[in-house]
Amino acid sequence: MDTNLTKKVVTRFAPSPTGFVHVGNIRTALYAWAFAKKNNGTFILRIEDTDKAREVEGSIEHVIASLKWVGIEWNEGPDIGGPNAPYKQSERLDSYLKYAKILIDKGLAYSDPYTEEEVEVFRNKADEEKRPFLYRDHRPENPPIWDGKKPLRFKVANVKSYEWDDMVRGHLKAGPEALDDFILIKGDGYPTYNFAHIIDDLEMGVTHIMRGDEFISSTPKFLSLYDALEIKRPELVMLPPIMGSGGKKKLGKRDGAKDFLEYKNEGYLPEAMMNFLAFIGWNPGGDKEIITPAEFINLFDIKQIHISGGQFNEEKLDWINHEHLKLLPIDKQVEYISNYLPENIKKLPNYSSDKLKSITPIVLERIQNGKDLVEMVNNGDITYYFSQPTYLKDLLFFKSSKIPQDNKYEILSSYLTHTVSLLKEVSDSDFNKDNVKDKIWAYTDEVGRGDVLWPMRFALSGLDKSPDPFILAEILGKEETLNRLNNAIKILKI
RNA sequence: GGCCUUAUCGUCUAACGGUUAGGACAUCGGCUUUUCAAGCCGGUAAUCCGGGUUCGAUUCCCGGUAGGGUCACCA
Numbered sequence: 001m002d003t004n005l006t007k008k009v010v011t012r013f014a015p016s017p018t019g020f021v022h023v024g025n026i027r028t029a030l031y032a033w034a035f036a037k038k039n040n041g042t043f044i045l046r047i048e049d050t051d052k053a054r055e056v057e058g059s060i061e062h063v064i065a066s067l068k069w070v071g072i073e074w075n076e077g078p079d080i081g082g083p084n085a086p087y088k089q090s091e092r093l094d095s096y097l098k099y100a101k102i103l104i105d106k107g108l109a110y111s112d113p114y115t116e117e118e119v120e121v122f123r124n125k126a127d128e129e130k131r132p133f134l135y136r137d138h139r140p141e142n143p144p145i146w147d148g149k150k151p152l153r154f155k156v157a158n159v160k161s162y163e164w165d166d167m168v169r170g171h172l173k174a175g176p177e178a179l180d181d182f183i184l185i186k187g188d189g190y191p192t193y194n195f196a197h198i199i200d201d202l203e204m205g206v207t208h209i210m211r212g213d214e215f216i217s218s219t220p221k222f223l224s225l226y227d228a229l230e231i232k233r234p235e236l237v238m239l240p241p242i243m244g245s246g247g248k249k250k251l252g253k254r255d256g257a258k259d260f261l262e263y264k265n266e267g268y269l270p271e272a273m274m275n276f277l278a279f280i281g282w283n284p285g286g287d288k289e290i291i292t293p294a295e296f297i298n299l300f301d302i303k304q305i306h307i308s309g310g311q312f313n314e315e316k317l318d319w320i321n322h323e324h325l326k327l328l329p330i331d332k333q334v335e336y337i338s339n340y341l342p343e344n345i346k347k348l349p350n351y352s353s354d355k356l357k358s359i360t361p362i363v364l365e366r367i368q369n370g371k372d373l374v375e376m377v378n379n380g381d382i383t384y385y386f387s388q389p390t391y392l393k394d395l396l397f398f399k400s401s402k403i404p405q406d407n408k409y410e411i412l413s414s415y416l417t418h419t420v421s422l423l424k425e426v427s428d429s430d431f432n433k434d435n436v437k438d439k440i441w442a443y444t445d446e447v448g449r450g451d452v453l454w455p456m457r458f459a460l461s462g463l464d465k466s467p468d469p470f471i472l473a474e475i476l477g478k479e480e481t482l483n484r485l486n487n488a489i490k491i492l493k494i
Numbered sequence: 495g496g497c498c499u500u501a502u503c504g505u506c507u508a509a510c511g512g513u514u515a516g517g518a519c520a521u522c523g524g525c526u527u528u529u530c531a532a533g534c535c536g537g538u539a540a541u542c543c544g545g546g547u548u549c550g551a552u553u554c555c556c557g558g559u560a561g562g563g564u565c566a567c568c569a
Contacts, residue, residue: 450528
């Protein structure tokens with residue numbers, strides 16, 4: 001039996017704590033997580049904090065909060081520990097030193113005698129001569145003993161073309177110029193990414209390395225290090241980039257990528273975000289667009305990861321979010337809306353949790369995300385459910401009635417009066433949108449449907465845009481409906 | 495510039511040599527209980543270009559073009 005097939009899958013997400021994470025980072029984490037979950041494997045969160053200059057305080061907490069929000073959980077990590085602890089590279093310096101010594105003993109690592117400035121001179125010279133800069137062209141003949149204060153460089157033993165197989169890209173290759181004596185351990189004692197991640201992945205038993213395709217170019221470096229250390233190559237999985245709007249450039253912080261948690265604040269559902277992110281760079285085939293996290297894990301397959309980048313399209317995210325909003329059980333929907341209602345609305349005279357529940361479906365169909373909901377609140381599109389519209393009194397909207405007569409207020413008033421008399425005949429318990437409609441339908445036919453319905457809707461909502469009057473009547477209830485109608489009649493008569 | 499790599503509607507994508515090139519978002523039009531939203535119905539819209547291979551290319555090969563990535567004591 002092939003041991004590779006039976007070997008437990010171990011993947012990891014390894015961000016550096018240099019500020020917030022964005023959708024690109026999370027998408028990478030998402031695939032690694034889904035792959036591990038699907039195979040009953042292990043997913044590790046590891047913090048690559050070897051660049052102390054770029055480190056931003058609070059980043060780790062932010063990464064953790066971001067992953068948790070979208071629903072990604074890990075089996076091992078800095079917050080929960082695990083068999084391969086610690087999970088912060090800054091706490092694993094002994095490991096790197098151990099392998100560095102092995103390389104030194106093998107004659108495959110040496111102390112870099114030059115200063116940064118001296119290396120820079122070499123680099124500039126190469127630039128001027130329009131040829132690629134390679135440190136190995138300047139490899140010192142008798143490097144000093146490494147004292148830990150100078151950079152330790154890897155010595156490329158045999159410069160050659162590397163070829164390898166990537167689970168997404170297939171067969172890849174790179175020329176010898178991709179290989180160089182790169183730095184293993186920096187002058188400050190911390191390892192570089194190139195070195196540290198290889199040691200960590202080895203010690204943590206990572207079987208599949210999933211990362212962005214910006215690492216294709218440096219893969220030969222990793223490969224040469226695996227060879228030097230006689231490590232079996234893990235599976236390599238290159239993920240396509242997420243492009244920023246315009247589609248011209250890989251999405252990154254510099255080009256306006258948002259803090260991932262902003263999407264949480266803007267009212268996107270985590271399962272909608274996961275759904276959307278999953279589909280940038282992967283597709284299960286077929287026409288299905290809306291999937292749950294469980295379905296995603298179930299469907300996920302590395303073979304269906306794309307090779308070319310995809311653009312982040314917020315309009316589609318909005319639509320997906322709306323679809324997921326519709327899928328939510330009613331109590332979750334109520335909770336969602338409630339979270340966006342300011343206190344002053346909750347203190348309105350007719351506010352109650354039952355009332356909130358009754359408006360939830362109709363509010364929900366009018367929004368795609370939290371931003372829309374906030375806008376509705378600000379526009380007064382919610383307030384009128386809980387209190388009499390106050391701006392009825394200026395007659396402004398009634399003025400715009402299409403009824404041409406000079407005495408249009410009287411006419412409108414008579415329509416409303418008749419509507420009231422009809423609605424009085426509907427009992428309290430039967431006062432729903434269908435019965436209300438049935439009751440006045442014939443009458444609206446008689447005098448002109450819009451001429452009756454339109455002032456009725458305005459009397460109930462106080463706004464020029466609102467749901468239809470029957471729904472409004474049902475939500476408001478018989479007493480309040482008649483109340484508002486009578487109120488409007490009173491005003492029209494002044 | 496060297497090296498690597500990519501290419502289907504505006505966008506996300508389906509197709510794994512044979513389809514009227516399908517779906518979704520967006521857009522446009524219509525319907526609906528005068529509005530708005532939702533919903534339903536319908537429309538516009540794509541295989542980058544040029545060569546091969548093949549009876550047949552979106553699909554395979556080569557070249558071009560355009561895009562992306564990378565060439566750090568960053569990851």
